[in-house]
Each structure stands twice: as structure tokens, then as C-alpha cells.
Amino acid sequence: MRISPSILAADLTDLKRTLETMDASVVDLLHLDVMDGHFVPQLSFGEAYARSVKAGSAIPLDVHLMVSRPELEIPKYFDLDPYVITYHIEATDFPIRLAQLIRERGLRAGVSLNPGTPIERLAPVLDAVDLVLVMSVEPGFYGQKFIETSYDRVRQLKALIGGRPVEIQIDGGVNDRNIARLGELGVDIAVAGSYCFTGGDVNARVRALKAACSAPV
Ligand code: DX5
Ligand code: ZN
Numbered sequence: 178m179r180i181s182p183s184i185l186a187a188d189l190t191d192l193k194r195t196l197e198t199m200d201a202s203v204v205d206l207l208h209l210d211v212m213d214g215h216f217v218p219q220l221s222f223g224e225a226y227a228r229s230v231k232a233g234s235a236i237p238l239d240v241h242l243m244v245s246r247p248e249l250e251i252p253k254y255f256d257l258d259p260y261v262i263t264y265h266i267e268a269t270d271f272p273i274r275l276a277q278l279i280r281e282r283g284l285r286a287g288v289s290l291n292p293g294t295p296i297e298r299l300a301p302v303l304d305a306v307d308l309v310l311v312m313s314v315e316p317g318f319y320g321q322k323f324i325e326t327s328y329d330r331v332r333q334l335k336a337l338i339g340g341r342p343v344e345i346q347i348d349g350g351v352n353d354r355n356i357a358r359l360g361e362l363g364v365d366i367a368v369a370g371s372y373c374f375t376g377g378d379v380n381a382r383v384r385a386l387k388a389a390c391s392a393p394v
Contacts, residue, residue, distance in 0.1 A: 323350030
């Protein structure tokens, strides 16, 4: 299991120091929660802040766009060379075209869905994307409780993906008590915000998640 700490849960006024403490051999990805105050009521940061993060760390970026009109936002992240750019299926009528736009730049395309959106809605999109991000909380804030029906949604998604080379990412309420079960169900990448940034050294927290994952469920 790879771990992608969500910097939304870090002290954003002291990010330079936070980034310096992160060990690129431990932390796999850096999850950036871009929120526009429209697709979700909250507002976080945009590409200018993402550029500073990129300048301060060698860890690949994992861009999660919780925005309306993702077609306008996606190109702003191309030159940051992120691991993946993920948009929400609820925010577009053209999910396949958006995935093509990202892939044409040689980047991985990710699609996300909220807890209330049926998994089947992804069926027509799965051949066009490289990753599906399953929200296990309603998007908007860090620190929410993991929604238990998410296990079943991951199971459904895994079956729908079948043999396609599509990675599964989970986002929201991940901790050392639920990560092993998520790994067993086939999750490849776990985002963790509050777990990574409350409770001491972020590298130690990431290691703890990986250790919990390899323990028997
Ligand atoms: C929610 C964000 C998540 C969040 C995760 O809108 O997409 O990435 O920051 O934080 P935790 O792990 O605390 O739920
Ligand atoms: Zn996120």
C-alpha cells in the first residue's frame, strides 16, 4: 500500500518546514486537496500554492480537484508533472474527454466519486482512466469519520475494473484500524490527512500505516 498524506491537514503556515521533514523514501505521494468554494463549500488553495509545494519537495504530487468546471483547472497542473490529476465525475458531463486531455500530456488521469454517487456511474469511464479515487467521507474537510459502506464500494469497484490497469485510491478517515481491510480489498493508495499530521512525525505516521496494513485483518 502506498500512502499519500493530505497536506490540507498540515499546518499550512509552516509548510516549508513540514515538507523538509518528509522522507521521500517513506512518503510515496503528496495529496493536494484543491477546493473551489463551489463544488464543495470550502476553499483551500490552488495552483500557485501547489507550485510552492513542488518547489519544496521531491515527492510526486497527487492532485485532487474538488472543483466545478475541472476543464479549466486541469491544465494549470500540467507543468507540475504530478503523479496523477484527479477530477470528480459529479463535476463534469465530459469525463472521458477530460481523461484524454490529461493523458495527452503524458500524465495519469484519475476520476473520483462522492460517497453518494453509484459506483456503476464509472463503468463507461474505466477504459479512459488510470486511477479511481473513492471518497470515504463527503469532500470538504479533513478529520471526518470513515463511512463504513466504503468497504463495499471498493469491492464493487474492484469487480467493475476487472482486469483493467486502473489503480484504486481511498480518501477520507483512513487510520491504522481500517487500512488493513482496505488493502485486502485491493486499495493501492491510501490518502491520510489527520492521521499523518496529528500525532507527531509524519514519516513515523506513514510507517505506522504501512505496518498496520501488513498486519493480519
Ligand atoms: C476531503 C479531502 C481529503 C482529506 C483527508 O475533502 O479530499 O483528502 O483531506 O483527510 P482525513 O484523512 O483527515 O480524512
Ligand atoms: Zn482528497
